[in-house]
Amino acid sequence: MPTVVVIGAGVTGLTCALLLARRGNVDVTVVAKHMPGDYDIEYTSPWAGANVLPMSVQETSRWESRTWPELQRLAAEVPEAGIHFQKARVFRLAKDAATDFKGPLSDGLFVPNPWYKTLMPDYRELTPDELPKNPAVPLIASGCEFTSVCINTAVYLVWLLGQCAANGVKIKRAVLKHVSEAAGMSHTGRNADIIINASGLLSCRLGGVMDTTVQPARGQTVVVRNEGSQGMMVTSGCEEADDEMCYTMTRAVGGGTILGGTYQLGNWEPNPDPNVAIRIMKRAVELHPDLTGGKGIEALDIIRHGVGLRPSRKGGVRIEKEVIDGNWVVHNYGHAGWGYQGSYGCAERVLELGRQLAWRGRHLSALPSK
Numbered sequence: 304m305p306t307v308v309v310i311g312a313g314v315t316g317l318t319c320a321l322l323l324a325r326r327g328n329v330d331v332t333v334v335a336k337h338m339p340g341d342y343d344i345e346y347t348s349p350w351a352g353a354n355v356l357p358m359s360v361q362e363t364s365r366w367e368s369r370t371w372p373e374l375q376r377l378a379a380e381v382p383e384a385g386i387h388f389q390k391a392r393v394f395r396l397a398k399d400a401a402t403d404f405k406g407p408l409s410d411g412l413f414v415p416n417p418w419y420k421t422l423m424p425d426y427r428e429l430t431p432d433e434l435p436k437n438p439a440v441p442l443i444a445s446g447c448e449f450t451s452v453c454i455n456t457a458v459y460l461v462w463l464l465g466q467c468a469a470n471g472v473k474i475k476r477a478v479l480k481h482v483s484e485a486a487g488m489s490h491t492g493r494n495a496d497i498i499i500n501a502s503g504l505l506s507c508r509l510g511g512v513m514d515t516t517v518q519p520a521r522g523q524t525v526v527v528r529n530e531g532s533q534g535m536m537v538t539s540g541c542e543e544a545d546d547e548m549c550y551t552m553t554r555a556v557g558g559g560t561i562l563g564g565t566y567q568l569g570n571w572e573p574n575p576d577p578n579v580a581i582r583i584m585k586r587a588v589e590l591h592p593d594l595t596g597g598k599g600i601e602a603l604d605i606i607r608h609g610v611g612l613r614p615s616r617k618g619g620v621r622i623e624k625e626v627i628d629g630n631w632v633v634h635n636y637g638h639a640g641w642g643y644q645g646s647y648g649c650a651e652r653v654l655e656l657g658r659q660l661a662w663r664g665r666h667l668s669a670l671p672s673k
């Protein structure tokens with residue numbers, strides 16, 4: 304059987320390991336410094352909201368399009384995965400519309416007539432009288448609504464890990480200095496035929512990879528017990544800072560409501576900034592007054608303040624194969640703010656690349672395609 308070692312137990316590595324193991328006929332070992340259950344600034348996945356708000360600036364996104372059906376299935380049929388359906392409202396601020404959403408936070412989510420309108424169920428443009436009218440909220444030019452999902456990442460990551468274990472994946476804690484070390488870390492004792500590099504932000508420090516185009520996009524959040532009845536909301540920006548916006552989402556199975564947030568490129572600061580936290584909470588209750596029954600931020604019941612570093616990469620995600628020190632490595636890192644909503648699409652591509660590889664005279668077409 305082919306032998307695969309996956310570096311990383313974030314949403315990226317675990318999804319790859321699960322898809323491989325489910326298809327059978329392959330020995331999979333996951334090696335990681337951090338695991339579900341850990342909260343560490345070097346480990347992005349637990350800090351995400353997370354939800355599905357398609358962001359690709361291309362005409363269509365294979366990663367997001369191929370992931371949505373599986374997240375939809377999990378929300379509908381697998382409650383223990385910690386994913387539920389929620390309506391999402393996307394608001395385009397007049398000031399951002401004026402620049403065609405070309406600011407630092409711009410992405411395909413906010414453009415009018417987006418590619419994803421045929422992907423996300425119940426997509427529709429909001430009527431002017433459905434736009435928030437609170438004078439404290441910046442002028443909103445237009446908005447749209449669709450059915451999406453919100454993922455309780457604390458539950459989902461543990462569920463993914465459990466699914467991996469149930470499908471025969473072996474898990475090891477280890478800190479690798481160099482990507483090639485993974486070759487000798489399979490639980491089988493055999494050398495790995497393929498190493499999958501899903502080391503996220505730390506790809507900029509992992510020997511043999513050292514990708515200098517990877518940098519953090521710092522996301523600060525506040526998690527509260529309050530729940531609103533209006534679903535998820537996001538604005539294209541805000542008045543106070545170019546690298547901040549407002550979003551709210553309520554997680555499945557008691558995960559609280561996430562208030563965000565920031566997108567600060569190149570910022571490694573692990574501690575929450577109290578001034579930013581106040582701004583996040585203020586904007587959230589202004590946009591979503593329902594959260595506090597129309598009261599101010601004093602009525603928010605805070606669970607914790609959080610900071611996570613999105614693995615941003617100039618030029619976008621890296622999914623490609625490469626020989627490093629004689630080992631075949633398939634990279635899958637640099638998902639910035641869409642690692643969950645692209646997870647299955649990207650993992651599928653990793654498997655495609657894996658199947659194309661030849662190693663030590665043995666063609667890995669043995670990796671099953673379905």
Ligand code: FAD
Pocket residue numbers: 310311312313314315316334335336337338345346347348349350351352353354355356477478479480501502503504505506509521522523524563564610611612613614635636637638639640641642643644645
């Ligand atoms: P990580 O989760 O960082 O995992 C990397 C893994 O590699 C870890 O297990 C780590 O220990 C391991 N590793 C790294 N280096 C080594 C080494 N040398 N040796 C051993 N192990 C190593 N995405 C969405 O889709 N929707 C959202 O709504 C969303 N919201 C977000 C909100 C915030 C505030 C943040 C911070 C992120 C958000 N994201 C969202 C983005 C998403 O969280 C990331 O894209 C995703 O978590 C990246 O996952 P990953 O597995 O690639 O990296």
